[in-house]
Amino acid sequence: MGDQKHESSRRRDGATLGAARQQRILDMVSRGEIIAVGDLAQRFGVSQETIRRDIRTLDEAGGLRRVHGGAAPAGTVDLTARRPVVERLDVDRAEKTLAAQAALPLFKDGMNVFLGGSSTMLLLAEALTQHTAALSVTTNMIDIATTLRQPAAARSRCSAAR
Known part of the structure; x- marks a missing residue:
């Protein structure tokens, strides 16, 4: 029973850390920065896959725009889009x-x-x-x-x- 309580507490702490990390990512992007996955992973001490999940979540919520290799402010032009x-x-x-x-x-x-x-x-x-x-x-x-x-x-x- 004690192990389950500890595991539940750890999950809540992880979710709290994830939410705080996502808010910091949004703050960075809201300043007009285009941010790279690798830089964020290093800055927050997490894996690149964790950052990709964060960016995907924030993109789906409309807080930023996912671009190749990172994230950009929502509503910016996709510079990777191919024009004719x-x-x-x-x-x-x-x-x-x-x-x-x-x-x-x-x-x-x-x-x-x-x-x-x-x-x-x-x-x-x-x-x-x-x-x-x-x-x-x-x-x-x-x-x-x-x-x-x-x-x-x-x-x-x-x-x-x-």
């Missing part, structure tokens, strides 16, 4: 173009390469149209396959995306 490639093409376009140009010397005759569906890879495909290496390119983005159909750019295959 055409909307992202002009974001940091100069840097992406420089990266594409810097990558060109890495491509050699006979190489088989995969270009994933992204604005940077589309700019790389455009750069490859001026490159002389005979490549075989596989992509999951129709715009890249279309770009590479230009004469003598590369042999391309477009695979189905899931």
